[in-house]
Amino acid sequence: MRIDLMAGASLSAAALRCAAEPTILVFDSGLGGLTVLDALRRARPDARYVYVGDDAAFPYGRLSEATLVARVLTVMERLVATHRPDLVVIACNTASTLVLPALRQRFTTPFVGVVPPIKPAAEATRTRLVTLLATPGTVARSYTRDLIATYAGACAVTLVGSQNLAGFAEAELAGAPVDDATLAAEIAPCFVAEADGRRTDVVCLACTHYPLLLPRLQAVAPWPVTWIDPAPAIARRVVQLIGPLPREADRHGAALGAFTAGTCLTDALRTALAARGIGDVAVEAVPLPMQ
Numbered sequence: 001m002r003i004d005l006m007a008g009a010s011l012s013a014a015a016l017r018c019a020a021e022p023t024i025l026v027f028d029s030g031l032g033g034l035t036v037l038d039a040l041r042r043a044r045p046d047a048r049y050v051y052v053g054d055d056a057a058f059p060y061g062r063l064s065e066a067t068l069v070a071r072v073l074t075v076m077e078r079l080v081a082t083h084r085p086d087l088v089v090i091a092c093n094t095a096s097t098l099v100l101p102a103l104r105q106r107f108t109t110p111f112v113g114v115v116p117p118i119k120p121a122a123e124a125t126r127t128r129l130v131t132l133l134a135t136p137g138t139v140a141r142s143y144t145r146d147l148i149a150t151y152a153g154a155c156a157v158t159l160v161g162s163q164n165l166a167g168f169a170e171a172e173l174a175g176a177p178v179d180d181a182t183l184a185a186e187i188a189p190c191f192v193a194e195a196d197g198r199r200t201d202v203v204c205l206a207c208t209h210y211p212l213l214l215p216r217l218q219a220v221a222p223w224p225v226t227w228i229d230p231a232p233a234i235a236r237r238v239v240q241l242i243g244p245l246p247r248e249a250d251r252h253g254a255a256l257g258a259f260t261a262g263t264c265l266t267d268a269l270r271t272a273l274a275a276r277g278i279g280d281v282a283v284e285a286v287p288l289p290m291q
């Protein structure tokens with residue numbers, strides 16, 4: 001597999017063109033990146049995918065910025081050497097809003113990140129009351145604040161840093177879902193009603209784990225809202241970079257799963273992964289440094 005990177009070019013659509021069957025590594029702290037993998041596989045089913053969950057360090061949302069940068073660089077060092085991907089998708093807002101510059105400096109492999117979908121949210125709202133639902137880490141980032149200032153200046157944006165929702169999504173896939181009341185309480189701060197009758201009408205799912213719970217979030221929400229999942233936009237960006245599905249592509253590329261601890265791998269989760277096309281799952285241990 002070969003990629004042409006034009007001299008001196010960063011990530012531009014014309015700069016990166018893959019021949020056939022590119023290897024795309026999709027990376028997250030756990031299972032959230034599966035929502036991005038699904039969108040990628042719909043767009044380029046012929047690619048070879050390696051899905052990696054850094055479950056040894058989950059959840060990323062509670063790590064300090066310095067710890068998170070060091071952790072992602074350490075894990076990526078191993079992954080790039082082992083899998084030699086043509087492109088890496090950091091399918092994690094918590095990491096992308098912080099680590100992308102360091103990754104691009106360290107590796108020549110192209111990286112695509114997932115960041116809070118503030119721009120489409122600001123375009124979709126009618127009431128100008130938008131909520132950004134994310135991990136505490138993403139909510140605290142200056143990158144996130146800058147996105148809001150740039151794209152949502154006309155909106156009142158409520159920032160909700162959820163302590164537990166990513167864990168609830170992991171539990172759902174592992175076959176141990178939380179009950180409706182617990183889920184409803186966790187997302188209650190997303191819903192704002194003003195005295196003038198305006199109510200929140202758009203919620204950004206700014207953590208890739210959350211779309212795993214979407215049908216349940218819709219069911220327990222106090223009123224209907226538009227939920228914005230950035231995964232389809234990420235898939236479009238990747239297609240811009242590696243090119244569209246070749247006309248001659250006639251088969252699905254393989255998908256391999258790998259976890260840095262593997263403790264999350266229940267039978268229910270293996271079944272859920274197999275249903276997403278990941279039948280082959282390995283543990284590629286990257287232990288945490290001693291505290």
Ligand code: DGL
Binds near residue numbers: 029061094166206
């Ligand atoms: N899936 C991740 C995100 O998009 C992070 C979840 C976590 O590890 O806290 O932010």
